[in-house]
Every structure is written in structure tokens, then in C-alpha cells.
Amino acid sequence: MEHSKKLAVLIDADNVRPTLCEALVQEVAKYGAASVKRAYGDWTTPQLSSWKPLLHEYAISPMQQFSYTSGKNSTDSSMIIDAMDLLYTEKFDGFCLVTSDSDFTRLATRIRESGLVVYGFGEKKTPGSLQAACDKFVFLEALAASSDEASSTGDAKGPAKEKKSKKQLNQDAKLISLLRGAVEACADDDGWANIAAVGGHIANQSSFDSRNYGYRKLSTLIETTELFDIEKRNKRGSNAHDLYIRDKRFSAS
Structure with missing residues (x-):
């Protein structure tokens, strides 16, 4: 059964709004058990301060990555290295990659080549290459709309807003x-x-x-x-x- 899958959830905190955390965790639970939950970024910067209370609430481990050079995203490299380390442990059935960055396209492809399932979560701006590299890709805007609808109706399974005609x-x-x-x-x-x-x-x-x-x-x-x-x-x-x-x-x- 799909809910028995052991999943590694890796979050690119630099590119994901913390307000989506609750909806994200609920969505991941539909696909399996999040055995590992990690969020990557430079936690010494004020930009990630709103993430910190959620790390404790949802048992997400913060992975510190300093920006050594201006203009270079060290977070991506750290997340990719960790993903490969976790892949080689052979303890997981799949990965949840939470990012809109096309730099993770090859990572998603590599994980799938090893026979593991990849669930992607990102914004609508996510390049098609990354979306296609995942077994399933969910737009974070859709989760946000569902979460807003649930808040107003009390229905956690409410539909996303702005249906296509x-x-x-x-x-x-x-x-x-x-x-x-x-x-x-x-x-x-x-x-x-x-x-x-x-x-x-x-x-x-x-x-x-x-x-x-x-x-x-x-x-x-x-x-x-x-x-x-x-x-x-x-x-x-x-x-x-x-x-x-x-x-x-x-x-x-």
C-alpha cells in the first residue's frame, strides 16, 4: 500500500513559503510516512526566521548551509549531497523534493533510475523539466488554495480555488x-x-x-x-x- 512507503522529505526553505508547511505535511502523509524531514537554508539569516517555529511543530530538522559566495546557491548543493547519501542507505521507498529550482531535475531523475518514487512540490513557475522528472508533481499554489478553502469551510478536503473552465x-x-x-x-x-x-x-x-x-x-x-x-x-x-x-x-x- 502507498501509505506504507518510507519517504525522505527534503525542503528547499529558501524557495518555499513557511505558510505552506502544514498543507505540505498533510499532503506528504497521503503518499507515505515521512521518516526523514529536513529543511535546507542559511538559518542565520532573517529571511528564514518565520520557518523556525514550524521546524519544532512538525519535527523538521534544519540543515545549516552558509552562503560562501554571493550569487551561488550553496543550499542546492547541500540538499543534493544529502539526498544521494540517503539514497545509498537503501532505507527509503521514495523522496519528496520541495523546490521550484530546475537544478534538482537531474537529482529527481537519478533517484527514479534507482527504482524509487519521486514526489515533487513547487510553484507554478517550476520548469517543465523538473515537473517531468518527478513521478508526481503538485503545485504549492494548489495546496495553498485547498488550505484556504479548508480554513473557511472547515473541510480539510476542500477543492482548490480558481478552477480552470x-x-x-x-x-x-x-x-x-x-x-x-x-x-x-x-x-x-x-x-x-x-x-x-x-x-x-x-x-x-x-x-x-x-x-x-x-x-x-x-x-x-x-x-x-x-x-x-x-x-x-x-x-x-x-x-x-x-x-x-x-x-x-x-x-x-
Whole structure:
């Protein structure tokens, strides 16, 4: 089970807002147990002062890295070295890299080459190369929106704000190609595909997360596009049901 994974959580504190810490910790818990939690930066500087109370609250170890030369990010090097040391211990099932810096792209790729899963967390400005290098990438803005919504509604599972509209989703050629390709790959002879299988297929080839588009569930995002037929099928001997989808182009052919 995914929740049994032992994870190493490495945070680039120089590039992550401390206000996101609670939402980040809650999100990481969905994927496994954070056996190691470390935050990297120069803790002697006032810029990181707001992080300090959270280090104690969430049992995050501060990793001190002085900036030896102006303009050079020593934090990145320290975080990469630590990640490789942890990787070689062979005690972990995966890593959570919390950063928007493209310098970590090769690190994510190297960890995955060793057969471990990599979850990435960063802002929307994160280069596509780093997003693609992770098994799953979550925008921190999506976590912030979910956290704000939860605060106002009392629902910790509230949806992210600013959902993409039908028009915005359908104008995203990469997204639509990804969805249609996954449905086609999982479809039966009649074009119908179980949405769970579709989600699994997408996860195997992309760092896709529906919350990055403002939707908690993949099914809701797909329904919003209005490009797919949707059918509920009762499970045999149960009141529960499975959701199946089909590309509308298939039914029209």
C-alpha cells in the first residue's frame, strides 16, 4: 500500500513559503510516512526566521548551509549531497523534493533510475523539466488554495480555488492529448475505460495532478471538458459503482 512507503522529505526553505508547511505535511502523509524531514537554508539569516517555529511543530530538522559566495546557491548543493547519501542507505521507498529550482531535475531523475518514487512540490513557475522528472508533481499554489478553502469551510478536503473552465481545459492541447491517450490505452473494444485504470495509466507516464487545474478529482475534471461520455456501472453484488468513460469521438464514429 502507498501509505506504507518510507519517504525522505527534503525542503528547499529558501524557495518555499513557511505558510505552506502544514498543507505540505498533510499532503506528504497521503503518499507515505515521512521518516526523514529536513529543511535546507542559511538559518542565520532573517529571511528564514518565520520557518523556525514550524521546524519544532512538525519535527523538521534544519540543515545549516552558509552562503560562501554571493550569487551561488550553496543550499542546492547541500540538499543534493544529502539526498544521494540517503539514497545509498537503501532505507527509503521514495523522496519528496520541495523546490521550484530546475537544478534538482537531474537529482529527481537519478533517484527514479534507482527504482524509487519521486514526489515533487513547487510553484507554478517550476520548469517543465523538473515537473517531468518527478513521478508526481503538485503545485504549492494548489495546496495553498485547498488550505484556504479548508480554513473557511472547515473541510480539510476542500477543492482548490480558481478552477480552470471548460474552455481553458480544452485549449490545453497537452492535457487533452494526455486524457485521450490514457482512455484509448485502457479502453475495451467498445471504447469504454474504467476511470481508475485511466488514472493509473496517466500516473505511469506523467506527473499529472488534477488539483493543479483546480479539481480535487480526475473524474470531475474530465466531466468538465465535456469531451467524454460518462457511465456509472453498478458493481455486482454491491450498491457501489464504477465510473467508465469514453471519448465522444469514438461514439460518433
